[in-house]
Amino acid sequence: MKKLILLYLAFLISSYYIFSQICGTPHPTNPTIYSGSASSRTSGSSELCIDVFFHIVRNTNGTSAFTLPNTDAIVSELNKFYSPHNIVINNSGSGFINNSNNLHVDIREGNSIAHLKNRSGVINYYIVDDMPYNGFALDIPSDALFIKDDRIYTPTSAHELGHCLGLYHTHKGLAHRERGCAEAIDGSNCDTCGDLVCDTPADNGKVNTNGYMPDLTNIMSYFHLFGYNRDHFTNGQGRRMRMALDNAPILSRVLSIKLSKVDKLCSTQSVTLSLSSLPSNLTTTWTVSSNITIVSSNNNSVTVRAKSSNATGNGWVKATLSNGVVLQEDFSVGAPDMMGYKLYNHSYNGNYTYLKHRVWNYLSIVYDTSVPDYYTTYSSPYHLKWEVTADHSLIRANPNRLPKAVISPRHPNEQGIVVGIRAENGCGYSWWKWQDFIVKEIAGGVVIINEGTTMEETEDGQ
Numbered sequence: 001m002k003k004l005i006l007l008y009l010a011f012l013i014s015s016y017y018i019f020s021q022i023c024g025t026p027h028p029t030n031p032t033i034y035s036g037s038a039s040s041r042t043s044g045s046s047e048l049c050i051d052v053f054f055h056i057v058r059n060t061n062g063t064s065a066f067t068l069p070n071t072d073a074i075v076s077e078l079n080k081f082y083s084p085h086n087i088v089i090n091n092s093g094s095g096f097i098n099n100s101n102n103l104h105v106d107i108r109e110g111n112s113i114a115h116l117k118n119r120s121g122v123i124n125y126y127i128v129d130d131m132p133y134n135g136f137a138l139d140i141p142s143d144a145l146f147i148k149d150d151r152i153y154t155p156t157s158a159h160e161l162g163h164c165l166g167l168y169h170t171h172k173g174l175a176h177r178e179r180g181c182a183e184a185i186d187g188s189n190c191d192t193c194g195d196l197v198c199d200t201p202a203d204n205g206k207v208n209t210n211g212y213m214p215d216l217t218n219i220m221s222y223f224h225l226f227g228y229n230r231d232h233f234t235n236g237q238g239r240r241m242r243m244a245l246d247n248a249p250i251l252s253r254v255l256s257i258k259l260s261k262v263d264k265l266c267s268t269q270s271v272t273l274s275l276s277s278l279p280s281n282l283t284t285t286w287t288v289s290s291n292i293t294i295v296s297s298n299n300n301s302v303t304v305r306a307k308s309s310n311a312t313g314n315g316w317v318k319a320t321l322s323n324g325v326v327l328q329e330d331f332s333v334g335a336p337d338m339m340g341y342k343l344y345n346h347s348y349n350g351n352y353t354y355l356k357h358r359v360w361n362y363l364s365i366v367y368d369t370s371v372p373d374y375y376t377t378y379s380s381p382y383h384l385k386w387e388v389t390a391d392h393s394l395i396r397a398n399p400n401r402l403p404k405a406v407i408s409p410r411h412p413n414e415q416g417i418v419v420g421i422r423a424e425n426g427c428g429y430s431w432w433k434w435q436d437f438i439v440k441e442i443a444g445g446v447v448i449i450n451e452g453t454t455m456e457e458t459e460d461g462q
């Protein structure tokens with residue numbers, strides 16, 4: 001009998017230990033799927049800065065119930081995990097709650113404390129003495145999280161903030177009695193099930209069993225229970241957090257300082273970018289890309305124009321704040337640049353030097369990634385309107401003005417034709433880019449190819 005009681009006690013203690021090691025964040029029954037095209041912010045090209053305010057719970061008489069936290073150290077730990085995803089956590093201050101009743105909280109109590117004490121425009125980070133978990137966010141997404149004082153410098157901090165920014169557990173729907181639709185082992189339903197992030201593998205809560213290969217060190221996993229060190233978010237999780245920051249109403253005000261957005265800067269324009277909600281104790285240093293000139297600037301805004309009438313390519317404006325935070329806005333400058341674009345002949349098995357005589361040939365305009373750093377961020381072909389011209393050929397109009405064309409060469413066998421492409425982006429047309437093709441005859445439906453392939457590219461002014 002004594003042995004049984006001991007066993008029962010051991011079970012109670014170990015189950016309490018496991019329970020206290022997990023996260024208490026409640027999971028909404030209808031998770032938000034963020035879809036659609038990514039904005040420049042969600043694609044990760046500019047920094048998102050989030051204000052976090054710390055509420056430290058003390059005894060009613062104002063004495064500390066635990067060692068006073070170093071909130072800068074918490075923020076610095078958080079930034080280790082968030083900065084790879086261009087999300088920057090800013091310490092916007094801290095305050096005390098002198099109420100011994102709030103030293104030990106569950107989710108219900110957390111909700112009532114948040115109702116009374118939450119500040120707007122920040123993520124509210126409550127530090128308490130004890131709770132049945134390591135920590136919890138009030139919802140997904142949310143502007144409040146609660147955490148035990150002995151977990152504040154551990155990945156639990158990043159985990160609960162991840163919930164606030166829209167992330168679910170990697171095992172959602174599959175393990176730890178967490179409801180929801182399960183992610184297939186091959187991830188085929190990753191857009192609509194599991195944690196709704198496609199680059200986190202299906203996670204059955206166990207270490208590499210039954211064919212599952214979960215990410216054992218993911219911040220949003222429970223593999224710390226097996227001794228693994230949770231140390232990263234995936235790019236997909238970073239993107240989902242940025243999407244949540246862009247779209248979730250409850251998060252709309254936690255982004256602290258924003259640099260206004262610009263799509264393009266035509267060569268004849270000037271444009272003013274400004275910082276919203278810049279604290280008065282910060283100063284700004286402005287820098288711009290080499291194709292842009294600063295006309296005027298102050299702490300809160302900068303006016304820029306294109307450096308010359310033929311300036312082109314990607315441009316950026318960067319605000320470096322005196323607290324080290326850098327905000328950057330990227331946009332295209334001037335008319336499009338044809339450097340790096342090629343016409344690709346789909347009708348001919350990847351050999352773009354030949355076009356079939358009297359046959360409709362499908363060409364698409366592709367960007368050659370071997371040319372460094374043009375159009376990598378903003379000016380993918382689909383952002384531009386395209387025109388195509390070809391001598392000795394018929395051209396089938398492309399009603400959607402997509403970067404493709406269908407042409408039918410009328411030149412005889414072995415003669416060359418010249419195809420030109422140019423693009424328009426709202427600032428004006430690029431110069432024509434010319435590309436030579438050799439016309440081939442077709443015998444009995446079979447293309448005869450002669451030895452020797454050449455392809456010429458020529459570029460000239462408009």
Ligand SMILES: [Zn+2]
Nearest residue numbers: 023024025159
């Ligand atoms: Zn959690």
